Every structure is written in C-alpha cells, then in structure tokens.
Amino acid sequence: MDPNALILVAAAMLMAGGVSIIASVGRARSEVLTRRVALVEPPRAPSASAKGDQLESYLFRLPATGLTEVEQREVVRRLARLGIPASRALVTFGFARFAAAALLGVLAYAWARNVAAFHAHLQIEIAIPLMGAIVGWFVPLLYINYSVKQRIKEVRSGLPDALELLVVCVEAGLSLEDALARVVTELARSQAALADELGLTLADLRILPSRDQALSNFAERVNVPSVRSVVTTLAQTLRYGTPLAQSLRVVAGEMRNDYLIDLEERANRLPAYLTLPVIVFLMPTIFLIVGGPAALRLLDAFSHIHLG
Numbered sequence: 001m002d003p004n005a006l007i008l009v010a011a012a013m014l015m016a017g018g019v020s021i022i023a024s025v026g027r028a029r030s031e032v033l034t035r036r037v038a039l040v041e042p043p044r045a046p047s048a049s050a051k052g053d054q055l056e057s058y059l060f061r062l063p064a065t066g067l068t069e070v071e072q073r074e075v076v077r078r079l080a081r082l083g084i085p086a087s088r089a090l091v092t093f094g095f096a097r098f099a100a101a102a103l104l105g106v107l108a109y110a111w112a113r114n115v116a117a118f119h120a121h122l123q124i125e126i127a128i129p130l131m132g133a134i135v136g137w138f139v140p141l142l143y144i145n146y147s148v149k150q151r152i153k154e155v156r157s158g159l160p161d162a163l164e165l166l167v168v169c170v171e172a173g174l175s176l177e178d179a180l181a182r183v184v185t186e187l188a189r190s191q192a193a194l195a196d197e198l199g200l201t202l203a204d205l206r207i208l209p210s211r212d213q214a215l216s217n218f219a220e221r222v223n224v225p226s227v228r229s230v231v232t233t234l235a236q237t238l239r240y241g242t243p244l245a246q247s248l249r250v251v252a253g254e255m256r257n258d259y260l261i262d263l264e265e266r267a268n269r270l271p272a273y274l275t276l277p278v279i280v281f282l283m284p285t286i287f288l289i290v291g292g293p294a295a296l297r298l299l300d301a302f303s304h305i306h307l308g
Contacts, residue, residue, distance in 0.1 A: 067144070070221065074148050077196075093140060100136035108132025151193045156224050158191035160259060162198065163230065163252035170245040176238070177205055197221060211238055226255055 067075065067090075076089040084092050109129035162183055169179035180202045187195040197218060204214030212235050219231040230251050237247040 067141070070148055070223070071141075071144050073221070074144050074151065078144070078147065093144075096140050097137050100139050101133040102136070104136030104139070105129045105133035152222055152224060154191065154193040155197055155222050156226055157259075158187065158194040159226060159230065160252055160255045162187060162191070162194055163248050163255065167245050167248045167252060170248065176234075176244065177202060180205070211235070226258065229254070 072090065075093045076086045079089045079092055080086065106129070108131065109125070112125050112128040165183045165186060166179050169182050170176070174182065180198055184195050184199045184202060187198070200221070201214060201218040204217050205211055208214045215231045215235050219228045233247050233251045234244075236242070237244050
C-alpha cells in the first residue's frame with residue numbers, strides 16, 4: 001500500500017468523525033425543536049425521515065457499542081470534565097476510537113516501511129498496520145475499563161470513613177439527606193470518587209419518590225458486595241424505623257473488619273508472590289558470594305596442574 005493513500009484514508013476517517021460530531025449537535029437541536037412543537041401539536045405517526053434519524057443515531061452510536069452501562073457513565077463523566085455534554089459523549093468517544101485506530105495504523109505502517117526485513121513481504125506490511133489499527137480501536141475502551149475499576153476501588157476503600165462521618169452527623173441530629181450533603185462536602189477533596197457517587201445518591205433521594213430506588217441506584221452503579229450490604233441496611237432501617245446511627249455504626253464496624261481481613265489475606269499471599277523474584281534475583285547472587293571464592297580456587301588449582 002502507498003503511504004500517501006493510507007494517510008488519506010486516516011484523514012478521511014478523522015473527517016468522518018468530525019462530521020458525525022457536527023451532525024449530532026444539529027440533531028440535538030432538532031430534537032429540542034421537535035419537543036417544543038410537540039407541546040402545541042398532537043402527535044403524529046412516525047415518518048420515513050424519523051426512521052432515518054433513528055438509523056442515523058444508531059450509526060453514530062455504533063462506535064460506542066460493547067460498552068456496559070457503567071462504562072457509558074464513565075465515558076460521560078470523563079468527557080464532562082472537558083466540557084463535552086452528555087448528549088455528545090458517546091459520539092466523541094467513537095471519534096476517539098476512530099482517531100486512535102487511524103493514528104496507530106499509520107504509525108505501524110511507517111514503522112513497517114522502515115524495517116528492511118518487511119519490504120519483501122507485502123502481507124506483513126498490510127498485517128502490521130491492521131494490527132495497529134485494531135489495538136488503537138481498543139485502547140480507549142481499555143482505558144475506560146481501567147478507570148471504572150479504579151473508581152470502584154476508590155469508592156470501596158473510602159466507604160468506611162464515609163459511614164463513620166454519617167454516624168457522627170446523624171447522632172448530631174441531622175437527617176439522612178442533610179448528613180449525606182455534609183459528608184459529600186467533607187469528602188470532596190480526599191475521596192472525590194466516593195463524593196461523586198454519594199452526591200448522585202443524594203440527588204436521587206431528593207428527586208425520586210422512593211428512597212429504596214435511590215439507594216438501589218447507588219448499589220447498581222458501584223456493584224460491590226460491601227456497598228450492597230450498606231444499601232440493604234439503610235433500606236431496612238428507613239423502612240422499619242430502627243435507629244439509623246446504630247445501624248450505620250454496625251455496618252461501619254463490619255466494613256472495617258472486612259478491610260482488615262482483606263489486608264491479612266494480602267499479607268499472607270506475599271511469600272508466594274516473592275518466591276519467584278527471590279529465586280531469580282537473590283539466589284544467584286548468594287551462590288556467587290558463597291561459591292565464588294571456592295570456584296576461583298578450583299580454577300587456580302586446575303590451572304597449576306595443567307601447567308605442571
């Protein structure tokens with residue numbers, strides 16, 4: 001393949017992504033206008049253009065397929081920091097996947113062209129850019145998966161501290177909503193991920209008619225057994241009227257014990273993890289220190305015998 005042709009293909013992919021983002025903006029404005037018209041006009045049967053818009057929306061969201069709901073929320077949250085609204089987050093993520101695939105494909109092709117061993121193999125020159133494009137396509141997805149796992153880990157590690165703060169706030173006479181608001185403010189810097197999740201839970205508690213649904217949304221977003229245990233305890237406490245501070249204190253103590261047990265399990269696994277590094281790096285050094293002088297003496301003895 002000609003490198004100029006490959007560069008043109010990459011540029012075309014980038015332009016297609018830009019056009020999709022512009023089209024998504026126009027489609028969002030048209031949806032707002034349609035909703036305004038629907039307020040004063042009766043609904044009509046979907047036309048062919050509406051079906052075409054649905055197909056276009058599906059095509060624009062096609063690069064974001066394969067993402068779970070948690071991963072899609074993480075995409076929206078990450079891109080919101082860059083000033084990209086939620087309505088365009090998945091489209092922008094798809095454009096990023098196209099751009100990463102095109103960039104790595106071009107770089108892989110340039111590297112293959114510079115390696116003399118690949119000049120005589122046309123199939124290898126085509127396979128290497130294709131592999132680079134495939135890797136580039138999955139790099140943004142891997143980054144999002146890693147971000148989701150790190151976020152869940154941060155939420156899980158900071159939850160005992162948040163529960164103890166909730167206990168203090170509830171014992172001071174605050175309601176659950178006011179206590180959550182106070183905890184979110186206190187944890188905004190030290191536990192940003194947990195503060196975001198608790199802030200969303202607080203918003204659900206204030207908006208949704210059912211508190212159980214708001215707590216269930218928190219458990220579904222994080223999807224960790226410890227969080228589900230906390231949500232179940234809070235739901236039963238609010239439903240049956242048991243003391244909230246006492247329930248939170250019991251749950252916080254259980255989570256502290258689970259955290260200590262987890263640390264003990266990690267400490268007990270350390271000897272098994274250190275076996276291979278000790279064998280590879282430390283044992284040869286010990287053998288050299290212990291047996292090195294003896295080996296040198298043997299070599300000197302054999303050399304004298306040979307000379308004699």
